[in-house]
Amino acid sequence: MMPRLWLDSQAATSAAVLLGLATLLFAISLYRRWQRLAHIPGPLLASLTNFWAAIKIWRGEMYHEFIQDLHAKYGPVVRFGPNRVSFSQPEAVAEIYGTNHVYPKAASYGPMIVLANGQEIASIITLRDEKRVSEVKRHISAGFSHSTWLQQEDQINSTINILLEQLSSRAGTTVPLNTWLSFWSFDTLTNLAFSDTRGFLESGKDLDSIFPSSRARFAHWRTWSALPWLETLLYKNKYAQTSQKTSNPLATLAMQRIKERKSGEKNATGRDLLGRYLAASQQAPDVIAPKDVLALTISTIHAGSETTALFSSFLLTHLLKEHQVLAKLEDELQNASVAVPPAFNEIDKLPYLDAVIHEGLRLQTNPNCTERTVSPHNADICGTVIPAGTDVSISEVLTARDKTLYGSDAESFRPERWLDVDKARKAEMIRAAFAFAYGRRVCTGQHLAMIEVKKLIASLIISFKFKPVDVGMRGYDGALRLIKLDVRLTPKN
Template structure:
């Protein structure tokens, strides 16, 4: 009888049943939710679709800031998922030894085989800790000295390209050139071999676009992580992303042959990361596996280029938008050069003694962080209390760096404005360490970006060279419309167009 009735259901009824069921399920979730009092967009109470659509718009960092201005320190952005803006909560969520593991969103950034997870995507804190210890010495401050020649090579080449652009009087996409620079630097540091993007400023293999596409995939699929296992096998294995993988394999193979060639015995050059990992692999293949080698080299390329290029673009854009700060920085560098306290090119150690340069870098990281979504973590079995609310186990909580960096209680009432001097004031007030605890551009705690020091190395060395050698002029359309970015986890500048002039050369207008 029941089967007969089911067979007699009309097609219209069959179409209505699924959405009605979803609505009922969402309403039940709302009724049973112990945190019904936490504010947020109405639709975010019932479905993750609201979050998906808001990210799709491409400016979630701005949306997220607006949500906290409207609702306060804790905001619901999806069922059982909350965005936080609370200094004490940052230590609770991201502090060393805390049991807040990365949320399922990160699964979409790795293959379904967890043994191939990168340091960024690995959800298992124990495995992550073991892996991080394997590689941490390669990214330490002491290791940076060995990487400086690689950065110098690419800095010199970018300056050469900028001189050519200046002579041609062309308007160019400055973000693109800075990404070419960051990509070639990480190629040198990782493989002792540039990719060659700085030769012509061209990406013939479509590598930039392929990395962007993979980031788009992971950003959206991570919102519904169960789909990842179904879709991952369908992802293309060729094209730009395949080029990076195959390039990595070729570099490893060539380096293995080179190390075994007796004619190369005794030859020494700057130590690149791949050689260091490869030697560790050959010394103990069980401890440092071939998968470790491939995954780490690929991670350097995929993450190291975008994050650094975005921050370099932030530095240069804000210096040009606020020319007074450009001149203050130039005066600091010129004075140091006259006094003989900086070289040409500036060394990383010398750059640390340029206080305004360091303030500019920190302010650029604050104003335009490379990542623009909340860094979600899963609340442990004990639950936790955040901003006066008890959050039950299994909920997801996270802080967006863009939200944290607009917190007026930390950064002052002018937190929305570009003002590098604030960092010098923090130091004078003895608040430097306090403020750094809510500076989340590189993450926080045990999951702080392992490549942070390399990124700071590139910024600290390139920016003084550009400021001392060149003037720039923003494109008129950019001046009128303002900078536009697209947020797909990385908040990438889209219209950073301008002209380059050799220093002292007369500008247009």
């Protein structure tokens, strides 16, 4: 009996030693995770694990909401993860997103990558290799220039005309305008991309269930942005890649159009977006492979159509609440004596329309976390030392409402704030809101978005009087703001 007791005692001692060593190593690991950013305030639990932020998101909190609370409690620089730091100063925009030292996008963008035909399709938005981003942009940037989009202005006009016809035919009834703006935005993007619309406006329907799928992608990003490694493990493992054939209806549509174009089933003038992507792929196949053409097509339509529609609804919601603003805009458009749809060059320089758009962009900020990884060396951001490898970000909701920059009424919709400033001040205000991002990763579609929105808003204001029926914000669907915009329309002419 003695040997067995001795062996049992020895085994128990060994197990206790191993457990103690494991506990010590775990404690050292936790301490190191905490210590590297110990000089930055924030919740203790958040400094130890990203599950702190993930659980908040899974419970329904929006990123910008709990980040605002953290900044209110801890100050302008906050730690909200073992390796994540948020800034609230407008001055930090240029330091984090500027071109003097380009920081790559963080791993939190990984959940935005879609699967198509079992392959991960990384878009220009989700690419993290800055050298690769520069190479791709060098071959496609000309296709996103202001002058290039104006060459396709007639295609934007055609979808605006269809929208106006559909709305006119429903005059006197309650119209879910936000839904019709989604139809318009999607048909406009497909018209620009493929030289034909998907027919959402004509049918008054989301024929392919594009919108639920598109919004699900944004929601997926929000859900897993704090734990990208877990998203990869669950959704992009070898089984998922081999069993999944198509990712969503938009990917299916894009693949169909690319196949038709390559086979010659559908000819194009060469002016559309897909034609430009295919031409770039032929010129530089080592930079833009066939799967990159698919990724670029999907991301352009996905990002461009949904955001433009939501912003237009958001802007109209404010205009219908601010009667004086709407009246001023109506007067400016009437005095300009422009056609419907107006030529962009006729309305681009209208000061009040421009101010209205910028004020909308300021308040309709991105609620998500747009992180960059500090590299290759440590950084000094607004006086705070940030170790290399740290993910840093800015809450646009805070910088876009900075009272020092925008005034004591920064929470209010007041376009006049953009009219009484010089060019330098206006540039500073635009940068702090960074509605189209900033620096090298600035949104490639910003010129198109401004053309679309100015032409659309001007056309609607010139053509109709609006009577609100059920108008307002309805929270968020995943990462996108929900807007109710039920109105009764009366044609002005």
